[in-house]
Structure formats: structure tokens, C-alpha cells
Amino acid sequence: MNGDAIELSIIAPAFLAGVIVLLTHIPLGALVLKRGIVFIDLAIAQIAALGVILAGIADLEHAWAMQLCAGLAAVLGAFLLTWTEKRWPDVQEAQIGVLFVLAATGSLLLLAHNPHGGEHLRDLLAGQILWVRYDQLLIPAIATVVIALLVFRRPLAGVGFYLVFALAITISVQLVGVYLVFASLIIPSLGVRSYPARRRLPLAYAVGICGYAMGLVLSLVFDLPSGALIVWMLALLAIPTHAVGARRHRVPKPAKVVAGAFDH
Template identity: 60%
Template sequence: MTLAGLDAGILGPALLAGLLVLATHVPLGMKVLERGIVFIDLAIAQIAGIGVIAADVMGFEAQGWAVQISALSAAALGALLLTWTERRWPEIQEALIGVLFVIASCTGLLLLAGNPHGGEHLKDLLVGQILWVSSEQLLQMAVLTILVLAIWFGTGQRLGRAGFYLLFALAVTASVQLVGVYLVFASLIIPALATRAWLRRRLPVAWALGALAYLLGLALSAVFDLPSGAVVVLAMAGLGLLLAACSKIRPQTCSADRQP
């Protein structure tokens, strides 16, 4: 245990990366929860990961445009496939999303089978490297975040099924390379789930929950020298449980939000 790890030069960019991910994933997560397709982000993130792995196998630069195009193309194809399956078999959409996730995961493992650094690449994809985000990555993510939020709040319900899936794929493709699959899922689902009882001010409360979890998780991981992504996920889960329990034990905390 040491306080030397509390370096603002490292934790600051990591926290900013988390806030950028939360900015888009919290509102998207509420929609995902409403539609009952909770595991869509795992599937899309894993498919985007296949694009990243495939580009790496072909020898493209890790942070180059070829990798981004490969990841986004894979995620977009996955999004279009899920659009079609929801239209064709809406009653089993969640099951199909789970099957797609498993297929994508196994495909990724096969692509990495002959890579001597395959285990490291897989760990980076799942847990992420949030402590080592670059200023260029943050700038790209900031631009993408503004674009996604503008489309989301500007079009509202007019996006349609295909539009929602494609916008979701765009947001997840960027975030999974920044923070990893686990943090993408946590950022999408936990704040939305913990604030489901809030009818008003739900969005800012969910954003605040996620931001506090990133701040607490990054600080704890630095002090105890633990993997940052895993600690942030656990911090978010713990804070989410506390908020949900508070909402049940003391309804007045969100009673004002239940009024019409």
C-alpha cells in the first residue's frame, strides 16, 4: 500500500477517459435496460474486438486508422445483424445476443491462438489499459462523444431500430479500445440499473454514480497497486448497490422524482 501511485499525471487522463465513456454509455444503457437487451454491449464490444485483433493479425499499427476502420466495420456488421434478428425474432433477441457474444469470443480466441502475445492482447481487450490512454485517444474520444450525444439527444426516438444499433456500435467500438469490455459493460448497465427508481434527475444521478466509481476505483487501484479496470468495476457495483438500497430503505431520497 502506497500513496505514491496517486499521480495526477496518470490518474487524470484515466479519469477523463472514464467520464467520456460514461457520457454516452449512461443514456444508452438506460435505453438498453428499457428494451431488455442487456448483453448487447458485450456482444458488440466483442465483435469490435475481433476487428481490432484481425487488424493486428494483418500487421496494422495498433492505434492506426486501419485498426479503427476494422473495428468499426466489424461492430457495424454486428449491429446490422442484430437489427435484422430483432425484426425477425424479437422474442428471442436476448438469447441471440448471448449466442453472438459466445461466437465472437471464440473467434477472437482462434485468431489469437498463434500469437505469442495472445494472452496479453486478450487481457487488454477485456480489462483495458485505462491508465495508459494517450492525449490523442482522449481527443478522438471527446470528438466522438460530442457526435454521439448530439445525435442521441437531437434525434430522440426518431433513430429507429437500425439507427440505435449503429449509434451503439459507434460508441462501444471507441470505448472498448479505451477501457476494455468489462468497464464498457459496467458503465452501460450499472448506473442505469442502480437508478431505475428515479423518474426525474435520473440521468445526472447515474452520471454522478459512474463518475464517483471511476474516481474511487482509480484511486484505490493506485494506492493498492491493483488492476484499475477491475477495481473500478467493483467500485461501481458497490456504489450501485448502496444507491439502490438507499432508494428502497429511504424512499424520500427519490420520492420527489416519483411525482408526476
Template identity: 60%
Template sequence: MNWAALDWSILGPALAAGLLVLVTHVPLGMQVLDRGIVFIDLAIAQVAGLGVIAATAMGLPDGGIAVQAAALAAALLGAWLLTWTEGRVQRDQEALIGVLFVLAASAGLLLLAGNPHGGEHLKDLLVGQILWVSTTQLLWLGGVSAALVFALWRGWAARWGRFGFYGLFAVAVTASVQLVGVYLVFSSLIIPALATRRFGAAARLPVAYALGAAGYAAGLVLSAVFDLPSGAVIVCALAAIGLGVALSGRR
């Protein structure tokens, strides 16, 4: 245990990144549960990750605008595909989402097969690099989050039909997956929404946000003190706090 490892010049921006992710992912996660398509986040995040891998394989600089565009294009293509399938084979939508996830993950592995740093690159996509978030990344994520919250508040997703929800979802996931990774994207979407499902409408959103913020804060502190991978510890912290919240909300 090393309390001296609590360097807030590193943990502070990481916590800010987590809170920005929660701003959009908590309400989107509630919609995901209501629609019964829980694994859409994993699938779209994996497709966005495939876009990053493909762009990197073509020699584009990591973190550049071209890579971001490739990730967004891939995610929107996945969103369009799921919109198309929902309109035709809705009964099998959840299964098709799982197939899309497996295909995107397998394609990513194939693209990384000849890369000597492929394992490290794949790990970064899965667990993220939240401790090394930059000011530029925070500003970019903040701008995207503000635009998405405005779109959700104005009800644009509903006005744009089936693709409205999937498209906004794709943008939100693309904005977060390269910072926090696929696992934390899933956890940020599902755990707060699931843990507060029995709460009343007025209390549910504030409690879900508080749960998410506490999970990120506790996970970052514990990962620093015990020198453990931040993404994995945050996931466990979210799950533990979510369980407590869920039990307290049972009637």
C-alpha cells in the same frame, strides 16, 4: 498501501477517459434496460474487439486508423445483424445476442492461438488500458462522444428505425472498448442505469452520472494505492457504489 503512487499525470487522463465513456454509456444503458437486451453491450464490444484482433493479425499497426476502422466495421456489422434478427425473431433476441458474444469471443481466441503475445492482447481487450490513455485518444473519444450525445439529443436513433439505436450503440462501444475494455464498457452501461432504475425521471440521469464518476475516481485511487489492476478495481467500485445508491433509492 502506497499513497505516493497517486500520480495525477497518469490518473487525471484516465479519469477523463472514464468520464467521457460515461457521457454516452449512461443514457444508452438506460435504453438497453428498457429494451430488455442487457447483454448487447458485451456482444457488440466483443465483436468490435474481434475486429481489432483481426486487423492486428493482418499486420496492421496497433492503434492506427485502419484498426479503428476494422473495429467499427465489425461492430456495425454486428449491429446490422442484431437489427435483422430483432425484426424476425424478436422473442429470441436476447439468446441470439448471447450466441453472437460467444462466437465473437471464440473467433478472437482462434485468431490469437498462434500469437505468442495473444494472452496479453486478450487481457488488454477485456480489462482495457485506461492508465495509458493518450491525449490523442482523449480528443478522439471526446469528439465521438460529442457527436453521439448530439445524435441522441436530436432523436436520430428513433428516426433511423431499428438500426438507429444499434448503429449508435456500435459506434459508442467501438470508441470506448479499446481504452477501458469489455468489462468496463459493460459496467459503465449497466451499473449506473440499473442502480438508479427506481429513481424519478428528473433525478435518475444526474444520479447515474454521479455514481459513475465516483466509481471511476474511487477505483483509480484504490488501484494506485494498493497496486491492483485498474479496470477490475473500477468495476468493483462501480458495483459497490451502485449497490449503495440502489438501496438508498428503494421505496
């Protein structure tokens, strides 16, 4: 097997994992921007990561067990955020931030005496997308299709929004890490917000797919962390995309554009 074939065997499943993540995260990211709760993805992703850490502490090393713990943690976080939104809706973004920092510092405390804690935490944050295998993608792919059908076929609100969001984050956080979860949700949607509604979804997918492809290739070429490079490629593509859209499409009410989402 030559070098090109080896590199393709590494990039192909990683790229497919990125496409699976983008399938649900781009429309969900638009909903997040519309609702004005940008940091919910970081909070839920960090809570899911906390679930993975708790599974490791309990010696639940099987992939399904860790996925279950991550899912349960994320769903509990979703129910908590649903309750806080009903109780104190005027400070929901602040409550999301508090939940994120509690989950993040809780992870640090749980891993404080683990000799490999720093490495484990780095993997959860930055991800290990280059090491994803095809056999890891079957269940996430099936679950992603189900979630995508829910997202596209009916408007999500209340507890339904938080639960679907939590499940989508649970699937993606172990594939690509917390940083890429946030970047996949927010950056493409920000980049296309100045375009007409009918063009935002395909353009956001183009930004996301090209960003993942470029980041993965460059990470192999320069031997740099793939997750970090993908985040930067997403941003570098989203910036000129937004600039072109802002120049060509003059919108009379910019405040609505900033908070806009993909119209169904």
C-alpha cells in the same frame, strides 16, 4: 517532478477517458434496460474487439486502422442484430448471447498461436485505462459529443439504435476494455432505477464518475488492476444508491421500474 504530480499525470487522462465513456454509455445503458437486451453491449464490444484482433493479424498496427476495423466489425454486428430483431424478435436476447459467445471464442481461435495472444486478449477485456494518453482522447471526445447529441435529441429505434450503439462501443472498447464498457452501461442505470425519472440521469452520472475516480485512485494505492477495481467501485456505489432510492420512493408498478429508462 514529485510523486503526487506523477500520479496525477497518470490518473488525469485515465479519468477523462472514463468521463468520455460515461457521457454516452449512461443514457445508452438506460435504453438497453428499457429494451430488455442487456447483453447487447457485451456482444457489440466483443465484436469490436474481434475487429481489433483481425487488424493486428493483418499487420494494420496504426491506431486509425485498428479503430476503423473495430468500427466496421461493430457496424456489421449492428446490422446483423437489426436483421435478427426483425426476423426473430421473440428470441433477440438469446441471439445476442450467441453472437457474443461466437465473437469471444473467435478471438480465442485467432490468438491461439500468437505467443502474446493471452496478454493481448486480457488487454482488450480488462483494458489499459491507466496508460491512456491525452492525444488518444481528442477523436473519441469529438465523436462522443456527436453521439451524445444524437442520443439526447431524438429517440433511437431500429437500425439507428444499433448503429449509434455500435459506434459508441467502438470508441470505448479500446479506451477502457470490454468489462468496463459493460459496467459503464449497466451498473449506474441499475443503481438508479428506483428513483423518479428526473433524478436518474444526474444520479447515474454521479455513480459513474465517483466509481471511476475511486477505482483509479485505489488502483495506484494498492497496485491492483484499475479496470477491475473501477467495476467493483461502480457496483459498491450502485448498491447503496439503489437501496436508498427503493426505501424513499415507493413505485406502484415495480415491473416498469425494473425496465425503466431515463425519460427525455
